[in-house]
């Protein structure tokens with residue numbers, strides 16, 4: 001826990017349009033952290049500064065039904081270890097439960113062991129290990145080629 005900041009100073013709230021530039025800056029920080037410098041959002045605020053966010057959206061899985069995909073969860077380095085990441089994730093979870101979600105899908109890079117452990121310590125199961133699931137995607141170029149495939 002960061003000793004200089006009180007956790008009851010932290011506000012978890014729905015993101016507003018006027019947050020977009022601060023959230024965007026955090027997205028850039030996350031992209032740099034994930035080494036890929038290339039909806040809906042929750043943000044966490046500390047003394048009027050956005051210090052963390054989560055980006056999530058609704059998904060539908062034909063086996064399990066309605067769920068939530070938490071695409072991003074990011075807390076600025078200066079504010080880590082204060083429980084903000086947990087509060088953001090808990091709020092996404094609360095929204096998911098209210099909407100009848102059967103689960104939350106989270107994708108973590110293989111090298112990001114600290115975050116993977118952080119999630120599994122709180123009950124997440126690695127479907128790649130337990131069910132040998134692989135995450136497949138069809139890129140834009142391949143999509144264009146595919147729709148034109150006779």
Ligand SMILES: CC(C)(COP(=O)(O)OP(=O)(O)OC[C@H]1O[C@@H](n2cnc3c(N)ncnc32)[C@H](O)[C@@H]1OP(=O)(O)O)[C@@H](O)C(=O)NCCC(=O)NCCS
Nearest residue numbers: 001033072073074075080081082083084085086112115118
């Ligand atoms: C993963 C992440 C969102 C967690 O956010 P956070 O606000 O630091 O999380 P919390 O404060 O709720 O929990 C941090 C954990 O690290 C410990 N910790 C203590 N001091 C810490 C510090 N200075 N920095 C980081 N973690 C610290 C806490 O005790 C806690 O441990 P626990 O799992 O035993 O409870 C944040 O580390 C992050 O943004 N990482 C980079 C992006 C990332 O990997 N995102 C997830 C994949 S998309």
